[in-house]
Amino acid sequence: MDITWNKRQLEIRERFHEVATDLVAVGTEARDRDGFFDRGVWKELAATDFWRLQVPADIGGLAQDGWDWLAAMEGLSLGAHDLGFLMSVASQSGLIRLLVTAGTAEQQDKWLPGLTSGDIAATGSTEESGGSDVRGFSTRAVPAADGGFILNGGKAHITNAPVADVVMLAARTDTEPGAFELSLFVTRTSVEGVEIGPGEDLLGLRTSPTGPIKFRDVRVRADAVIGGVGKGLTCLYDTLAYDRILFGIIVGSSLEAQLAPLIRQLETRHAFGAPLSEQQYMQEKAVSLAMALEGSRALAYRSFGLLDGRHDGYSLSASVTKLLASTGLVGSGLDLVQAFGHSGYESGSAVERNLRDSVAFKIAAGTDEMQKKNIFNHVRRAYRSRELDRGLRGSGT
Ligand SMILES: Cc1cc2nc3c(=O)[nH]c(=O)nc-3n(C[C@H](O)[C@H](O)[C@H](O)COP(=O)(O)OP(=O)(O)OC[C@H]3O[C@@H](n4cnc5c(N)ncnc54)[C@H](O)[C@@H]3O)c2cc1C
Structure with a gap:
């Protein structure tokens, strides 16, 4: 490889x-x-x-x-x-x-x-009621007489929404009580019935506009469905896996960009008659950053190889990538503030901005907890299937 x-x-x-x-x-x-x-x-x-x-x-x-x-x-x-x-x-x-x-x-x-x-495009999955549990979504697409669909509902906390020209959204298309089916639709935000709400005021990522989008009797044609009616969950999970891999790429590069300023600080700032770089506690911050950088990047490459080649295991690998990347980004964000002392805590410094921004990586594209849930489900499924195989072989069937 x-x-x-x-x-x-x-x-x-x-x-x-x-x-x-x-x-x-x-x-x-x-x-x-x-x-x-x-x-x-x-x-x-x-x-x-x-x-x-x-x-x-x-x-x-x-x-x-x-x-x-x-x-x-x-x-x-x-x-x-x-x-x-x-x-x-x-x-x-x-x-x-x-x-x-x-x-x-x-x-x-x-x-x-x-x-x-x-x-500019936005991808609307999360709703006010929650983002982790897709089965709780209530945005609906109902078939129209002309073969198209009528969309009703709302999405919240959507990246790019306040400035979006195009939106892709997940809407339920199930018709039976108790059933659950999602489909993905794409439409321009200028069509009648699409209402873009005010931008949300967030802790970080203030350069990325985030906000709600509502859909009131929005009429779309049948060809607005991407991936086929009822295939929304599969397409959404595939897109989320891709986003998680991109987070690994972004984090790898972001950490690489922060490594030189960190080393410079350790080499040039003195305390107790020696540069900080002589202190093992401080060296460890650079070591942790380098490990997060290399780990995020290597896992992102591996996960993309699996996803691109449609190999099994890409979902597990993408979740591991994202979890490792978000943990490394926030951990290194804290380490950088520590290494820069008070100047790293001052509003407007790159170190302070980076820490604020990094927290979102633990939430967007599936929270850390959802990555852990996905990882555990994968490893348990693999274990159970191995045990089943062994049991079948043992019983001679
Ligand atoms: C900067 C930013 C950009 C975003 N951009 C987009 C976007 O473009 N499109 C989009 O659709 N969404 C977007 N989101 C929303 C994001 O996907 C959701 O915030 C996320 O999925 C979590 O949903 P929630 O905030 O409703 O939390 P909830 O789902 O309500 O969860 C709350 C907490 O409970 C935990 N939790 C929930 N269920 C479980 C469980 N079973 N086990 C353990 N823990 C659990 C969660 O991990 C979380 O910590 C964005 C969020 C942020 C912060």
């Missing part, structure tokens, strides 16, 4: 590292202070053909394989110094990937040109 970037991908990674440094990082501090999402930056990023790297060449994109865009994302995450912007990017890329992997040719023609050239 080869998990090193090839020459082309290294060039892509470096290119988007530079793009992020010049385009995104320059305004991060101000956007965070003002709680502002800069649509101009988004448009300029689209103009670099960033999104077209996620779309295979045979359907109008530039990707030679699925890894190209991952290399671009790793580079972007390295230079951006803005976890909020990267959260918005990850959200958009989930829909693009879904269209590429599960969309019809007509759906790809309809949505991909806009989404790769500056349109």
Whole structure:
């Protein structure tokens, strides 16, 4: 198994590292202070053909394989110094990937040109009643006389919602009492009946707009369904696995970007007549960060290989990636504040912003607890199936 970037991908990674440094990082501090999402930056990023790297060449994109865009994302995450912007990017890329992997040719023609050239997408799964338990969702799609559907309900805490041009949402399509069926729909937010609520004021990720979307008798055509009626849960879990892998990529790069400032601080700050880097307690902070960096990245590569090749185990691996990444990001966020002492605790410092932003990674795309639940269910299922095999062999059947 080869998990090193090839020459082309290294060039892509470096290119988007530079793009992020010049385009995104320059305004991060101000956007965070003002709680502002800069649509101009988004448009300029689209103009670099960033999104077209996620779309295979045979359907109008530039990707030679699925890894190209991952290399671009790793580079972007390295230079951006803005976890909020990267959260918005990850959200958009989930829909693009879904269209590429599960969309019809007509759906790809309809949505991909806009989404790769500056349109902003939101993915609405969570509702006010809760995000972890999808069976509690109440947003509904009811068949209409013209073959389409009528959507009613609401989504909450949705990345990009306040600025979205396009929304993909999960709605129930079951008809029998006690049954549960989800389908995914995509529509423009400008259609009648879609109401975008005010942006939410959050602890961190203030550069990524988050908010509610309501649907009141929204009429969509039959071809608004992605992946087929009733296939929503499978498509949603697949998209979530992908998001979790992206979190591993984002965290790996974000930690890489923080490693040099941490080492510099340890080497240049003195206490008790010696640099902090001489103190083992302080060395440990760099060691933990390096372990989280390497672990998140390696697991993200492995998980993407499994997902991209449709191999078993991608869901387990994606959950492990996300859990390790979010734990490492928050742990290192605290370690960095500690290493910088009071200056790391001051509002507006990169270290302080990073800690605020990092907490969201324990909640979005499935909480840490949901990753643990998924991991446990997988390992228990594997154990039970091995035991069953052994029992059957033992009984000679
Ligand atoms: C920055 C940010 C961006 C987001 N963007 C999006 C988005 O784009 N689209 C979207 O659909 N959602 C989005 N969300 C919402 C996110 O997916 C939900 O917040 C998350 O799924 C948890 O749902 P909840 O907040 O309703 O908590 P709940 O589901 O109410 O859970 C509350 C707590 O209970 C725990 N819990 C629940 N059930 C169990 C259980 N069985 N076992 C153990 N613990 C349990 C949870 O882990 C959590 O800690 C975003 C959230 C954040 C913070």
